[in-house]
Amino acid sequence: MRSQRDRELRELRNQGKVMECVGQHPASHFFLTSGQYTSFREWRFIHRARLNELPLNARPGCSRDPRCRRCGQSNETLPHVLNHCMRYSRWMVERHDAVVERLKTTVAAEFSILAENQVVDDTLLRPDLVIAKGNQAFIDVTIPFDNRLASLDAAYNEKIAKYQGIVQFLKQTYSSVDVVPIVVGSLVRKK
Ligand SMILES: [Zn+2]
Structure with missing residues (x-):
């Protein structure tokens, strides 16, 4: 049942993108059991980010103006916020x-x-x-x-x-x- 749930999660078009990578190494989850080196704020962020559930303007199904609220240049997607936005x-x-x-x-x-x-x-x-x-x-x-x-x-x-x-x-x-x-x-x- 565990491997079936794992497979189903990774096959999801949206959430699976990150989970396919997360599943590669046990260190990706090092904080899950003990919460070591992690604050509650980070804990709440990482799970929502990994599932692409953050309230971003350009997430799937959102009807707001998709542009980034910080730079206004690109669509406010998760890759933009984490890796590309020049304001960060x-x-x-x-x-x-x-x-x-x-x-x-x-x-x-x-x-x-x-x-x-x-x-x-x-x-x-x-x-x-x-x-x-x-x-x-x-x-x-x-x-x-x-x-x-x-x-x-x-x-x-x-x-x-x-x-x-x-x-x-x-x-x-x-x-x-x-x-x-x-x-x-x-x-x-x-x-
Ligand atoms: Zn931006």
């Missing part, structure tokens, strides 16, 4: 940087941090973290909207392709270089 760009950067900061704390014990949001070679790209231990790895964080699993996979592959130039550059110094994209959905965690 400062918070989006803070959200991204908070994830980088957590990663940095975790890897600092074992790896040396070579660069943080710095240009590494002449491509002028700035990966979030470049870390090394004997050989070397990149870490880079991206936070796409959880629009079906394909959107998270696309974000992952995009990062791999983007940093190939830097991989070649670092291979002059290190025998093994890997791009390790950390993809964190706005409403979920993947890898």
Whole structure:
């Protein structure tokens, strides 16, 4: 019965978009049993957001003017509010940087941090973290909207392709270089 309910939820045209992603990793639900690191305000927000039940102007079935109440530029959809509205760009950067900061704390014990949001070679790209231990790895964080699993996979592959130039550059110094994209959905965690 549980797997049937799970399947039915993911097959829903609207709600299923996020749930398909949420179901990928147990950490996506880490707060459900204990409420740890989560306020009541966030608790109420996350469930309504995951089910696309927030009272947004452009949600399905709403008859209001669909434009965003903050910027007036685009339709006020969930992806717009969480990932695209320029009025929220400062918070989006803070959200991204908070994830980088957590990663940095975790890897600092074992790896040396070579660069943080710095240009590494002449491509002028700035990966979030470049870390090394004997050989070397990149870490880079991206936070796409959880629009079906394909959107998270696309974000992952995009990062791999983007940093190939830097991989070649670092291979002059290190025998093994890997791009390790950390993809964190706005409403979920993947890898
Ligand atoms: Zn907006």
